[in-house]
Amino acid sequence: MAGNRAVAYKGPGTVEVIDTAYPEFELKDGPGVNPANVGRKVPHGAILRTVATNICGSDQHMVRGRTTAPAGLVLGHEITGEVVEIGPDVEFVKVGDIVSVPFNIACGRCRNCKEGKTGICLNVNPDRPGSAYGYVDMGGWVGGQAEYVLVPYADWNLLVFPDRDQALEKILDLTTLSDIFPTGFHGAVTAGVGPGSTVYIAGAGPVGIAAAVGAQLLGAAAVLVADLNPERLAQVRRIGFEPVDVSQGDPKEQIEQILGVPEVDAAVDAVGFEAHGHGANSSHEAPATVLNSLFDITAAGGAVGIPGLYVTGDPGGVDEAAKIGALSLRLGLGWAKSLSFTTGQCPVMKYNRQLSQAILHDKVKIADAVNATPILLEDAPQGYAEFDQGAAKKYVLNPNGYIKA
Numbered sequence: 001m002a003g004n005r006a007v008a009y010k011g012p013g014t015v016e017v018i019d020t021a022y023p024e025f026e027l028k029d030g031p032g033v034n035p036a037n038v039g040r041k042v043p044h045g046a047i048l049r050t051v052a053t054n055i056c057g058s059d060q061h062m063v064r065g066r067t068t069a070p071a072g073l074v075l076g077h078e079i080t081g082e083v084v085e086i087g088p089d090v091e092f093v094k095v096g097d098i099v100s101v102p103f104n105i106a107c108g109r110c111r112n113c114k115e116g117k118t119g120i121c122l123n124v125n126p127d128r129p130g131s132a133y134g135y136v137d138m139g140g141w142v143g144g145q146a147e148y149v150l151v152p153y154a155d156w157n158l159l160v161f162p163d164r165d166q167a168l169e170k171i172l173d174l175t176t177l178s179d180i181f182p183t184g185f186h187g188a189v190t191a192g193v194g195p196g197s198t199v200y201i202a203g204a205g206p207v208g209i210a211a212a213v214g215a216q217l218l219g220a221a222a223v224l225v226a227d228l229n230p231e232r233l234a235q236v237r238r239i240g241f242e243p244v245d246v247s248q249g250d251p252k253e254q255i256e257q258i259l260g261v262p263e264v265d266a267a268v269d270a271v272g273f274e275a276h277g278h279g280a281n282s283s284h285e286a287p288a289t290v291l292n293s294l295f296d297i298t299a300a301g302g303a304v305g306i307p308g309l310y311v312t313g314d315p316g317g318v319d320e321a322a323k324i325g326a327l328s329l330r331l332g333l334g335w336a337k338s339l340s341f342t343t344g345q346c347p348v349m350k351y352n353r354q355l356s357q358a359i360l361h362d363k364v365k366i367a368d369a370v371n372a373t374p375i376l377l378e379d380a381p382q383g384y385a386e387f388d389q390g391a392a393k394k395y396v397l398n399p400n401g402y403i404k405a
Contacts, residue, residue, distance in 0.1 A: 030072070067137075099158040267305070
């Protein structure tokens, strides 16, 4: 039996590369596994040898100790791999296929899946709708920052790339299909971005950059991306978008300088619950800042997409309300302006095939935009540390040597 190595959360600020079990077609007991899922048979699953698996800002929330994630949890929900084994119920996916794995785990059989709401599948997490690999309170499906990983409901979940050589050649672009590219694109779609739109995106991390690229694909006339981090703002300018430095204060004045008016048609929150204040308050965490700012700068009748993560349990919250995800929002302002907003996990399968075509036909260079940077599995702790310091990079783990220098 083959061995396996993986990246595990050990406690606030600490990740380690550990030896762990090779996957089986059954969900075993372990850190974070819901007791009701222990022993769950997975004859519909596939075992993948990981081609690429990425460090995500959502992982970083756990590593900072800002969730209730247990020590020992194997991390990683952004997975691209090669199929090496299939269960007896798998009909269409074949050994040798190079595949993208949506970070949402979905059964394909429940009411929500049949309606395309794969981010809130009803059958994969006993605690609540929706699940993901290697994530707190998501059912305990083992993470993919590993040499090997099990994917359930393989025929439904896996996006098979048609040409192996082409897929491996473009792997740094295609690895974004598991999460950040569809998630950013979903933010732009739910914000109502279309031809000629003006768009403001809060957060210049990988999801914010992916939202900007998505807005561009949707025909936006102007895309503004805001952050506090000078390195990330420089990246925004390098790839052709308008940076907004919110360390200078309320963004309305900068928006007006760029657009001639202090508002935009559409806005995206790519920051989430660890948001900081603006201007003089930028050194302090203020989790409602981004949402209230977007309500303020979005034109009446507009929309706000919210792919940024918000949680129901945050031990490090700035106050008792924040610790349970309760924020003081200017809902009255949003109501008065007839704004709409969309929250929750991106339903990756709604977008990943179409976005893969944009990549394979050279319509978008998402790896360059997010500065995709491959590193060895052993270097994951360093990658987490650098990402936590705000590096303008998307770290891509290369556990099995598929990504060539």
